[in-house]
Amino acid sequence: MSILVVGSVAFDTIATPFGRVESVLGGSASYFALAASYFSEVRVVAVVGDDFGAEHEQVLKAHGVDLRGIERAPGKTFRWGGHYADNVNDAQTDFTDLNVFENFRPRVPREYLDSEFLFLGNIHPALQAAVRAGLDNVRLTGGDTMNYWINRMRAELIETLKLMNVLLINDAEAKMLANETSLPRASRKVLTMGPQALVIKHGEYGATIFFRDGAFGVGSHPFRAPALPIEEVKDPTGAGDSFAGGFMGYIASQGKLNREVLKHALFYGGVMGSFAVERFGTERLQCLTRAEIDARFQLFRELTHLE
């Protein structure tokens, strides 16, 4: 089944201790779409400028990504520059040129209206809500957000959370959103705000999914997908969006929505995140095979398997 993703498409300039790349394809929608494309059909709603050429389109088209929802606006594509210090996963932003993204008003093409799965990438919560409002056939809405929206657009974000079935954020964001220092307490609080399930991404340590009591199955036990220790994180950019792509992509590829599907999806999210960071930008996500993906899924599974 198809997933619709709304988010950013950008040109990134990234420096890490392992090198530097300039103006490479990036943005939440690009990472998400590539990661999800190994599992499901993906439709993108985003905006680009007139510097977005056929060669950039081709990266996504080669993976069957539907680009009819990418608006081409006069001006330049969103550009972001950042660097990572030694052994640190937090990006230091060097510049943010919003360009055409500044006035982005997502428009969902008619051909996308039957989408059953939706991912609201990390954009203004009011825009996320607007996209969800126009879709009547959605069975599951996943969403992302960040500290900027949590701090500055709290009221709008609280409204948008009511529209999400699964929220995917990291430890610090969950604690900030709930204003709690304990992760289990933070997760319980977030689960009263709308989402039936909350995925907390722990970076190199994997991810945990918390369920509202009775949502997608019985009880409220959390579940954790551990990640393999990564040999060398070349570039952490897009790891979270790639995680979300693997997670949502796997779910959309399954007929049913239950805990076992969500648990497997959590593993596949970790798998795609772990691939993304092995090379710069979306490079690694462009050239994967499903066999490589399933082999790593198996590795992750064996990583914690007791006889």
Add this chain to the structure above:
Amino acid sequence: MSILVVGSVAFDTIATPFGRVESVLGGSASYFALAASYFSEVRVVAVVGDDFGAEHEQVLKAHGVDLRGIERAPGKTFRWGGHYADNVNDAQTDFTDLNVFENFRPRVPREYLDSEFLFLGNIHPALQAAVRAGLDNVRLTGGDTMNYWINRMRAELIETLKLMNVLLINDAEAKMLANETSLPRASRKVLTMGPQALVIKHGEYGATIFFRDGAFGVGSHPFRAPALPIEEVKDPTGAGDSFAGGFMGYIASQGKLNREVLKHALFYGGVMGSFAVERFGTERLQCLTRAEIDARFQLFRELTHLE
């Protein structure tokens, strides 16, 4: 089978956002001994002062811990004071009064000479080596260390590492010891220094065990025991020593030494560490039942179990 542990016995004064306790039983040997006592017989080599009363002895004796190796020296017992800031696991030391611990020269009583399992708690590496040297029946030596010894006693530590079969340290210590930023590379380097297995403790995210190729079984795949998200960390003091106690205690309770035993031990280490932090000092470790321990082991196991 019996485990001999050498380490500190101390009186701790601890402040966390959840309260404050004064001069409670602490030290690496105390946490280790209590945690391990649920699995095996434990023998302690340590030093205390004349302020160490019958009521303190009783805490350990109630768990069958053998105290014949605890030397009573004239003067005061080692005292440590520290506090933890909100949501931070790193202790800020308020005071360290080494007292009788300053001139501690471990002496292994004759009755302990048949010990088959040994844990070298976090003390001067030369003292760790001296204890190991006097024991001829040891089948497995586990050991701990910390940034202080890694930075200041590197040569002595490197010698002592050759005597350890399993080293248990945290992420930062492993990277510091190997002078590497990638955990897999750091672990490979540490595994050339002596230990056949390396346990890296990740705090709330569990622990990973890395094996030297072929050690305790086939291949060199790592294994990870995830930990349950903890409701409320009341006091992180002693979590690492409690982890080591559960890990070594479980191993000593088994007849054989293989990967499956070490993997289960990793889970039991996480279980004991998670109990330790639920209350102040050794309080929680004093009043556990084996049924509670096994129930939590089962929870940890299910936490990552896919159908």
